[in-house]
Amino acid sequence: MIQYSLKCASDHRFDSWFQSADAFDKLRRNKLISCAVCGSDSVEKAIMAPRVNNSAPAVDRALSTAKSPAEQALADIRKHIETTSDYVGQDFAREARAIHDGDAPERPIWGEARADEARKLIEDGVPVAALPFLPTRKTN
Template sequence: MIAFDLQCANGHTFEGWFDDKTAFEDQQKQGLVTCPFCDNRNVFIVPSTFAIPKAVNAPSGPRQSSGLAVGDVSAKIVEFMEQNFDDVGANFAKEALKIHYGVSEPRNIRGVSSPEEEKVLEKEGVPLFKVPLPAKKGTEDA
């Protein structure tokens, strides 16, 4: 599955999940892709703003580094996930299925799952995104 940033002719932006770009195009031709805000069917893919810094009064010379190292970015991602996702631990697959089938309220969750559980989630059509987490400081193996 791939997530595309989409926009309708009225300027509403939203996210859509598809198997690939061809699947999006096929569904769009069939009129199946609509804006969740206004039901407009004139929907198109827009460039993603994820991890693209907005330049304000950018110098015209050589590009300057943002000063963020890979470790800093990883730490920011972890911090975001800890603040915005419920940690369900080893119950990830079970909770994801409950949310998928409407048994539990929709919410962002994080946790761990086995390869077998991930196959079940994929078979059931549950979107899954794996994020490798860096070791916490002081817990690295010596």
């Protein structure tokens, strides 16, 4: 495993672990790494300091630290949505419509939809909103 300090095109900085340097390169090339703050897939390695052993286990250290109140607010929104809603992935449009039509139990959901699917939901009066981040599975 290797840990890299990363930054996006908006200069948000965060750390992430990868199986190898080659794994990082492959994920980046396929745009499967995204900014932990804004979701941008324009991510590159940042200048890194040498690793200093810390007594806290790696799993206890945050992989992303917000630098401004706005970034912290986005991080808080993301955490709230991820912990209080069901992630339905690519089935978002179908599931949102089923909930709206009463064919599925009402509950908070989040997921992914193509632009044309989202537009159709809005046109049909289904209450949806775009989120300012990508699903965790796309962050690495």
